[in-house]
Amino acid sequence: MAKIGREASKELDKADDNPFVLRKLVAVLTHKLEVLGASSLAPSELSPKLEDECLRLRAEFWDRFSYACNAKGWELTGSTSRRLVSSGIFIEFDDDEVEIVELGIVLPPFVPSVIQALEEEVELIRRLRQEPQKFIDLLGQAYAHVPGEQERPIEQVYRAAVLAYQKPSFWRTVAPSGFARLSRPAFRSGLAEVMASGLRTSDGRELRFGTSLSPKETWEVFSPGEGRVVQVGRIGFVPTEGFR
Incomplete structure (x- = not known):
C-alpha cells in the first residue's frame, strides 16, 4: 500500500496542473486501491472536480x-x-x-x-522566414532536380528541398546529429511567405502553382491573398519578363 502511495505521489508531482493527466492518474490509483480492497482510501472527491475542470477546458x-x-x-x-x-x-x-x-x-x-x-x-518557421530569398532559391534548386515538364509535383519538390537544405558537412559524415530539419509545416509556411512577398529567385524566375488530379500529390497551403487554405498539387517556375 505504501508503495502505491509513493508511486502515486511521484506521478502527481510530474503531472503539474494538467487536469487531464491528473484525472487519468486518479482513475488508475482508484482502480489499484479497489483491487487491493482499499477503495475507501481512493481520492473519490477529486474525480468530479477534475471531470468538471476537463469539461470546462475542452469547451474553452x-x-x-x-x-x-x-x-x-x-x-x-x-x-x-x-x-x-x-x-x-x-x-x-x-x-x-x-x-x-x-x-x-x-x-x-x-x-x-x-x-x-x-x-x-x-x-523553425521563424528562422526560415528570416531569410525568404534563401528559401525561394532553395525551392528553385529543388525544382530543378525533379524531372518533368514546367509544372512538377510539389511533393517531389519538397523531398528534393529536404536534401538540398543539408549543409555540405552533413554529406561527409551523414550523421543524424548533422541533419537539418525542413519539416512539412516549415515548407508550407515558406510557400505562404513567397505568395505574400512575391519574391523571385535570384535568377529572376517567378513561382507558379498548379493543381493535381492525384490526392497523394496535393498539399494544403495557406494563400495570404485569399485568406484561406488552397489545394496545390504542382509548382512551376517561369522567367520574369524584362529581368536583368
Whole structure:
C-alpha cells in the first residue's frame, strides 16, 4: 500500500496542473486501491472536480489557445476544429484530443502543453522566414532536380528541398546529429511567405502553382491573398519578363 502511495505521489508531482493527466492518474490509483480492497482510501472527491475542470477546458480550448498564440505573436488562422498556426502547422481538436498534424503529436486540450509542443516547430518557421530569398532559391534548386515538364509535383519538390537544405558537412559524415530539419509545416509556411512577398529567385524566375488530379500529390497551403487554405498539387517556375 505504501508503495502505491509513493508511486502515486511521484506521478502527481510530474503531472503539474494538467487536469487531464491528473484525472487519468486518479482513475488508475482508484482502480489499484479497489483491487487491493482499499477503495475507501481512493481520492473519490477529486474525480468530479477534475471531470468538471476537463469539461470546462475542452469547451474553452480554442479561446484559450487563440489567446496564448496571440501572446506569443503566433498567427492563428481558421474558425473550425482544424486551424493553422504560423501559416504552416495544422492542429485538429476533437473532444479530448489535440493533434498536431504531420508531427505525430497527440495531446489533451490543455493549452500550456500544446503551446510547449509547438514552440520548436514555430521557431523553425521563424528562422526560415528570416531569410525568404534563401528559401525561394532553395525551392528553385529543388525544382530543378525533379524531372518533368514546367509544372512538377510539389511533393517531389519538397523531398528534393529536404536534401538540398543539408549543409555540405552533413554529406561527409551523414550523421543524424548533422541533419537539418525542413519539416512539412516549415515548407508550407515558406510557400505562404513567397505568395505574400512575391519574391523571385535570384535568377529572376517567378513561382507558379498548379493543381493535381492525384490526392497523394496535393498539399494544403495557406494563400495570404485569399485568406484561406488552397489545394496545390504542382509548382512551376517561369522567367520574369524584362529581368536583368
